[in-house]
Amino acid sequence: MRPQWRATGALRRSAVLGAGGLAWAVVLGEPVVLVLTVPLLLISLPALSRRPSRTPTIETSLLHASLREGEGVSLDLAIHADDDVEQVTRVMTPQRLVVGRPDDGRIVTRWPAARQLQVSPRRWGSIAIGERVALTSAWAGFRWGPVAPAERPLSVLPSAPPYDSRAEQPRPQGLVGAHRSARQGQGSELAGIRSFQPGDRLRRINWRVSARTGTLYTTTTRAEQDAGLLLVVDLLAEH
Secondary structure, rough: OOOOOOOOEEHHHHHHHHHHHHHHHHHOOOOHHHHHHHHHHHHHHHHHOOOOOOOOEEEEEEEEOOOOOOOOOEEEEEEEOOOOOOEEEEEEEOOOEEEEEOOOOEEEEEOOOEEEEEEEEOOOEEEEEEEEEEEOEEEEEEEEEEEEEEEEEEEEEEEOOOOOOOOOOOOOOOOOOOOOOEEEEEEEEEEEEEOOOOOOOOHHHHHHHHHHOOOOOOEEEOOOOOOOOOOOOOOOOOO
């Protein structure tokens, strides 16, 4: 069901109090009551005369479909049949690690000054940006909504800051063998003897052990390295 324009609470109160006070002043002959209720009628009549006649439709769009974490993007609002719209209230759907501008993700201003709402995600991944929108007619007489337009998907890529580390970088000296390697590979230092497996080099076959046991055995060695780099990534923690 499409939302319709509805009278605001302020218009209802001013109309009821103004009409009731006017009837009271006429029937009982109380001019003081008339003085108190005339301002309410003066506010209600312009609002009623500007009653909206067209039902608006709203649509949101993102300026960019993808960006890097920490960057910002504008969530644009388009209102069709906005002849009767005077004020717009926009409230961004709260999400974890998504910051809006203003800070509370809320805009209440005259139309069309509220076309753009700034959104800045702080975490990479795929998210959906949504909001709730309410429209108000002239003299705050009628209100439309709030409604939630279709959410807009946004792809957030990890940021790529320049590498910065206080740790000393390894400086290869060109001398291999000062420290024993932790893994096996092509080298000259004996690591062990094991059964021959398909893919092993024939020149690594240990013929003495093979002749004594009657089964092919191969010699394994440790890799020759000058410096190594170990990278540990924790995917379960937020950094």
